[in-house]
Every structure is written in structure tokens, then in C-alpha cells.
Amino acid sequence: MNDYNQEFTKLKSVNSCLNKRDELLNTEAILEIKESLKIADSQTKKDLGQKLNLIKQAIQASCDQRIKEIQLEQEKDSFTNFDPTFYSSKYFSANGGLHPVTEVIREVVSIFQKMGFDVADGPLVESQEYCFSLLNMPDYHPARSMQDTFFLKQKDEIGENYVLRTHTSDVQVRYGRSHKPPFKVVVPGQVYRNENIDATHDIMFHQIECIVVDKRVTMSHLKTLIQKFYSEFFGQGNLKVRLRPSYFPYTVPSMEVDISNPFKGKVEGKLRDQEWIEAGGSGLIHPKVIENMGFDSKEYQGLAFGFGLDRMAQLKLKVSGMSQFFNGGIDFLSGNKF
Helix, strand or coil: CCCCHHHHCCCCCHHHHHHHHHHHCCCHHHHHHHHHHHHCCHHHHHHHHHHHHHHHHHHHHHHHHHHHHHHHHHHHHHCCCCCCCCCCCCCCCCCCCCCHHHHHHHHHHHHHHHCCCEECCCCCEECHHHHCHHHCCCCCCHHHCCCCCCEEEEECCCCCEEEECCCHHHHHHHHHHHCCCCEEEEEEEEEECCCCCECCECCEEEEEEEEEEECCCCHHHHHHHHHHHHHHHHCCCCCCEEEEEEEECCEEEEEEEEEECCCCCCCCCHHHCCCEEEEEEEEEECHHHHHHCCCCCCCCEEEEEEEEHHHHHHHHHCCCCHHHHCCCCHHHHHHHCC
């Protein structure tokens, strides 16, 4: 197996690492393996598939390693010879500015508010009851395992360790128990997961949860809502939505949401020729969750739709790596990149 580390050693930015990764994943040797897979017998196809996966994993690992090194170098450089009393008109002025993710969150919330949605918030340190149990996740569900969730030492009144919430879905039952249906609400906020940090993942990120509870809610309502939101967010009235079957314990049926690529043919890189972009998860709220809110599931139904706000900010602002939002780079955060 080739050592791909040397391909990334001299690269100085996250974007250059991602471009090099894409270049290596489309070399003639890899394309030949993909062509061979089309005509190979079952055993050869299995061997070639394993070989291809190993190559892809090696390239991705080398790319991730260099990105981590770059991020550490940037953090170190940010505090070298730092003088807290220094003032520079290059970076500071009398007029402050919003963080780019905050700007995107405000735009997203504004679109939902125009459609009649309220806005709610919830605790970042959450009980397992609201984060998991009341959302139809039993004790053995993998979302409760240490690989996904940050558990705190402090325990709640029933003896379970508090957690850093893993999704804004924790507000579903909280909001339902304090409001009478029908209602429409969105819940933006920070969430935490024990992820491997790379260009599109971090241990802290932002989500928004969209919840509707009424006496008659259908998949047609869900798709129409999603299409209306993304069409306005990306400024494309003809944007299409595709729903793919999936599984979430708190919705049934559950659907992954894809949207037609609003950047097709307009940007460089992977998005240029891509037909669809994965945009979030959705579904009709599970009857057990409706009942945990305190409502009769035979009388009331609900829909839920959620997505990563940082991912939407990356797409809209054409930012390559998520870490750029949070590593404190003044040039980037001052808006010079947008």
C-alpha cells in the first residue's frame, strides 16, 4: 500500500488538502480499478473492492492527518508574540460584525418565522431522559454509547449521568409539554458529539430542529415545507427535493433529505457536477414521542425536520473546512473571504 503522507506534507491549507485528496481519488490507477469492477467475477470483484477501499481509507487518513497538523499550526501561530494591548485598524474598527454561522442561523430562523414558526431553545447540558428516552431511544440504542455522546460525571434525580446534548431534538418533548397544539417551532443551537475532527466534522456544531404538531400532518406537508425553505435559502424557486427512506428512532417513516444542487456548473470542485446534495433528516414524529409530549397520538400527528447549520453555512459561503469557522482567524471572520 502506498504511503500518501508525502503527498500532503508540503500543503499549507485545508482547501489544498481537500483538493489533493480529490485528485488522488481520481488517479488513473483508481479509475482502472473502478472499470475492472464492472466486468470482474464475484471473487475478483470482492478483492478489487477491498483494495479500492484500503486505498481510499489511506488517502483520507493522510488528508485528515495533515488537516489536523495545519489546524494546530494555525492555533499556535495565533498566539505567537500576541500583545493583548495592540490595536490595528486592519483587524478592528468601531463597527463590529456577526460571526458567519450566526448570520446563517439568523437567516434560516427568519425564513421559518415568515412561515409562522416560533423559536425555542433548550439546555446544552441535558438529561438522558429528554435527549434519548423520551425520543424512543431505549438504553441499548447506539446513540447512548461513549463513541457518540459526551457523558458528565454529574447525575440527575434518577441517577443517570447528564450528557452534552447530541441533537436539538431534545427540545421536542420539552416544548410539547409546555405548549398546546397545534404549534410550529424551530430550535437552533449547539450540539456535541464525540466525532473524529476533519473538514466537515467537529465535536461541537450547530443544528436546527423544525417541529410541527397538528391534528392532520402528512408527508406532503413535510416535503412542501422542506422545498419552500431550501428554495428561499438558496434563492432558487425551481429547487427540487428528494426523500430517501432512512431510520431515526423518533420518526416513522424516516427520510433523508436531498436537494438538487444549487451550485451545479457554477463553482469549481466536487459540487460543480454533483446532481444532489444531502441536506438533512426528516420524518413524521413517532406516536410514542407524541404521547410523551402528553398528546393523544390518535388525535395529533407531527413532523420533524433537521439539518446541520454549519454545513449550510459551508455551502452558502463556499467555505471548504468547518474548522475555519471556529479557529479564531481574524481575516476569515472579518468577512474578507466572502
